[in-house]
Amino acid sequence: MSSPDWRVAPPDFSPTLLDWACTSGSLTQRLVATGLPFAVVVTQQGTAYPTADEADYLTLPLRQPVLVREVLLTLADQPVVFARSLTADPAPHWAAVLDRGRRSLGLTLFTDAAITRRPLQWATLSTSPLAQAARLHFASAAPCLLGRRAGFVLHGETLLVHEVFHPDLALLSPPPCLPT
Numbered sequence: 001m002s003s004p005d006w007r008v009a010p011p012d013f014s015p016t017l018l019d020w021a022c023t024s025g026s027l028t029q030r031l032v033a034t035g036l037p038f039a040v041v042v043t044q045q046g047t048a049y050p051t052a053d054e055a056d057y058l059t060l061p062l063r064q065p066v067l068v069r070e071v072l073l074t075l076a077d078q079p080v081v082f083a084r085s086l087t088a089d090p091a092p093h094w095a096a097v098l099d100r101g102r103r104s105l106g107l108t109l110f111t112d113a114a115i116t117r118r119p120l121q122w123a124t125l126s127t128s129p130l131a132q133a134a135r136l137h138f139a140s141a142a143p144c145l146l147g148r149r150a151g152f153v154l155h156g157e158t159l160l161v162h163e164v165f166h167p168d169l170a171l172l173s174p175p176p177c178l179p180t
Contacts, residue, residue, distance in 0.1 A: 003053040004123035004130060004147060011124045013146045015074045017170035021122065021148050027081065027163060028073070028106030034172060036059040043137065044070040047145060048090055057160050060081065065089050069098045069105075072137050075172070082134035082164040089110050090092045093154045105161065109152055118151035118158075125164060134164035 010018055023030055032038045035105055047065045055062045066086045073081040085105060087094040097108050125131035125145040134145055149162045 002103075004125055004126050004128045005053065006053065006121040006123045006149065008121060010122040011146065013124075013172045016172075017146055017167065019163055020169055020172075020173075021146050021163075021165055022120075024120075026106040026110040028104040028113065029110070031073055031075060031080065031170060034075060037077070039074045039077070040067070040104050041072040041074060041079075042102065043072060044068060045098070050086060054160060057149075058086070058088060058158055060088055067091060067095060067098055070133065073104070076113070078166075078168070079137045080166045080169045080172075082137055082166075084130060084162040085159060086134065086153045086165075088156050088157045091157045091159075093157045094159045097154075109161070112154070114154055116153045118149045118153065120148055122146070130162055130164060134166075140167050 003115045010022055010035070020030070046068065048068045049063060050058065050066050051061060052061060058066070060066065067089045068084065068086045072079040073083060084144050085098060087098070097105065125134070125147045126143060130147060145164050145167070147162060147164045149160060152159045152161060
């Protein structure tokens with residue numbers, strides 16, 4: 001397994017899929033704006049160990065447990081985005097945000113003025129643990145998946161949010177980018 005090669009420019013994917021992945025605002029708002037029934041399905045929540053690139057991003061030791069939340073964002077009951085969010089444990093400011101059941105993180109990340117977002121990074125995902133986790137939920141044989149990540153900072157604590165896009169999301173024409 002390899003670590004993703006996170007870059008500051010998006011990789012070469014279909015223009016429609018890139019439009020979804022390059023949105024600067026809330027992905028949840030854009031998915032809801034399709035008019036299709038939207039839902040958040042929690043697949044994992046608790047503590048785990050970060051991957052090497054996650055520990056590096058969060059400047060944590062590799063074997064330090066982190067708080068993790070993994071969800072599927074679905075449209076019409078079909079998974080279109082796999083998301084993995086993690087932060088140091090303990091993280092008093094992020095713990096309540098992560099413990100939100102079936103509500104999207106975007107409801108908080110883009111409405112709380114105290115939260116700042118670091119620049120987006122993108123990667124082509126093929127054999128990484130993140131790609132493998134997404135494939136468990138995606139009915140797709142695509143050899144490579146498009147992923148993005150960004151850090152969100154609240155009172156000095158960083159929450160790392162990964163999003164992996166199902167290739168079929170490119171079949172949906174996204175609505176215009178919403179203001180942030």
